[in-house]
Amino acid sequence: MPDPHPPRHSALREDLLAAAIVSVLLIPQSLAYALLAGLPPQVGLYASVLPLVAYALVGASSVNAVGPAAVLALMTLQAIAPLAGQVDPSVAAVVLAFEVGLLLALAAVLKLDALAALLSAPVLQGFSVGAAISIALSQLPALLGSPAHGVHLRALLRSWWEAAQAGPAVHLATAAFGLGSLALLLLARRHLQALAARWLSRDMAQLVARSAPLVVIAAAIGLAWALAAPSHGVAVVGRLPTLHVPLGLPMLDAGLWLALLPSAALLALVTFVSSFAVAERLGLQRGEHVDGRRELAGLAASNLVAGLSSGMPVGGSFSRSALNADAGARTRWAGAWTALFLAIAAVLLAAPLAWLPRTVLAATIVVPVLAAAEWKAFGFAWRYSRREALLMGLVAAITVLHTAEWALGVGVVISIALMLQHAARPHAALIGRVPGTEHYRNVERYATELTPGVLSLRIDESLLFVNARLLPGLVARRLDAFPDTRRVVLQMTPVNRIDLSGLEALSTLQSVLRERGIRLDLSEVKGPVLDGLRAAQWARWFTGRLYLSHHQAVRDEQGMAP
Template structure:
């Protein structure tokens, strides 16, 4: 153990400490902002950052992924706990239960090796959800940005609340909010280029990412000088003394049961988005990310957050990228950042009390609009209109109905599209290219077709969703080729075959036999051939199996294998 510590101190400690300091300073305003977005006291965001980062550092797999409160998870949290607040349940208690449920679900997924569940949220669903969430979050922050008491997390909620209050905004609050929004936008666009005039590109990029801290510090100073609270500006206010209280979340069975349906999509989004962050950053650093360990690390972070007065957490691309650019070498940088953040909260709680909430709203708006997937919609429109429709529908549902309905609809539509594609297997008639042994689609290439032999290539695995169409597809080709004596199926693209497909293959064999046509197969993969033999196909199959398709086309009278 001592040798490992000495090696770490020699090779990585300094770089990890530098990265930890930069990330810790940035985490404070972000954590406060996302706690407010979730409808929780601002200090909850800090509690959800400190110990969860240590837990992830101990069990996660990414060296730079930074966990804590993030915008999308905060939005899901706000929408999940909103219904129980009407019953008098404290928001903090509901958030603790939700974090615990998400952590337990992630832990169960890790235990049973269910990391493949990430595939349920396809790329179009993720793009649509992230864009819709960015718009919903932006809309929910506009009242705070302008000084209106309106509240809500979807477009109808915000608009109706705004209409009911009749208050568009408050002048001083709007000045802070809009001013901060403009400065943050300007710094995002110009800070790096300006700093690059005097600094190295890497250093300029790193400092540009920390530019929001300048806006936050300036807003605190201006609010203090102008006594902004006396002018009607809502401030963060005095934060309670920083003290991590360790306790189990409320053990209220009714509350746990009521929040469980919301915890499922929250856990899925947490895993998928965090895994995307870890893998994206890992590619940059040529680092392998273990999906199961990511599940374990996120589960531990959520459970620790639930036991330390926190809220549900996730991985952040902006913080992870900043961590990587700052030179973090190991996961220990996250633990050091947690320690430094705790120290900063002990020292900076008094200045933070003067931070206008409108400025925090501005930081949220800039952050979420910066990660919205606008270009993906145009790309999906050009590539596949059905995927574009899924993206638009998921984004619209997120904005107008809610995140849970959007995610459930997105998953259902993705599965429906998958079933539609798999239910219509692509079967191509193929012919020989010149004097080669290559066979290609007759509709795409100049090929030679052998008289009396129908050669077809099956471009899908044969399973229950598409197997029953096989005989019909072959019959359609035979209708245009009445002199066919043999059908040769090129099976190299077929990776799997189930019992339904075995029965469909038998039906095709019998249909052809009644017409006096022999069915042959070529280039059958070993696992597929094993399944055919396990199904007892030797009892009824009378054709031949060829090692290569060219052999099957040229040597039709070869003895069976």
């Protein structure tokens, strides 16, 4: 575990080393993700300089490597594509980044970091797989040299069919570069680390494996130059403009801002959830606590600065953050050094990068996104909960066939519906005493003893408006099987909250039982719940008794005054 308070010179040295490593990886990634978003490649560089400095100043994680990311690039593409022909994509991307920053800043001010819970695990995992498939499909034309394009599968297939009618669907020279790079990257991901570990330490072997894309890119640049690839129809990155990071306010067009606002809201949510998950996971490994509200502020600052510096929406990247941690980053300032090194490298490497085939950049996108997708989650979810597995599959399918916005929106709505459906059907277990103990368990799962005249029920949900009206009926059905009941004792251990509807349900239940000559008692009520009941002056109408333990309630026929 890293020292949380390392000497300043030691932290600086290790931050510089980590920044040098990450910046080399970030250059091709920033170019590739800009192209994935349908933007000029230099936009990715702009989004990888000043936003990193902003996060270093405000953010929470010492290793979260902020910058362009594959999923965010896909969502950016789908957000700005409908505006094609109305506004320049780069202008729309700037507005989108600024809106994302504003929404994240508002969430930080209002302490809304708990909103991350809106994206449940099935939604996130389904979206991860669907986004990986969508990104891979979107890069297939670039890999094969086809002019086809599309923001989702339906549009891509339609575009490919139209392109096939006009000419060859595959450009052989481009496909040779793209598929060759893809094969090398796949082989390196699967075998290079194990091969390097024969001669190098584990950490060095891992570093060599992660550097494989750089070697492939360098080889592709050299081969493209030697073969004069552009003269054979292979599209290359081309000359990058001078890296001067243009500064300025986004276009102040109310119509454009309103059109992009729904996409910005979902982008902000995905940016925070994915970035915070990365920061939290790596923070736990390093013994660091990552504050959610401060992480919101850091991501807000980086996106606002991206909007002010002609960039695109940015967020934390798991692959870069993991590399940053493995390389020994100690503080957030490793991100600022990364930005500096990237700017220097972009200037020094501008000439060779101009020869980089775009199809190779497509290959560098496809391999990591397919590897990062949570494919095994489907099998685990199917074994654990079929409903959630179906939700996961639905989100993945909508992501591929339509857009990320619709997939996430439908996923959130269905997740809430499933939660409400579960809460609306509270489980009231009949419980009895485990012989020889003071423990009470469900009679359908354990061998238990029942006390004559006492009906013991455990309420397994909070009593809220979605389920409270069912409580009297649940108890009445149990009473039908025990006509000699004189007391009903509700074990309230699982009940975390009782709202006004739940309070009225308790009052109704007591009235129904009183008419049948049965007393209602409660046991093991939690402190916060009891505080709420007392604040509502429930003693004015509640005539039963309150017990500290359920065993005491069952055994004490005389009762105990609250």
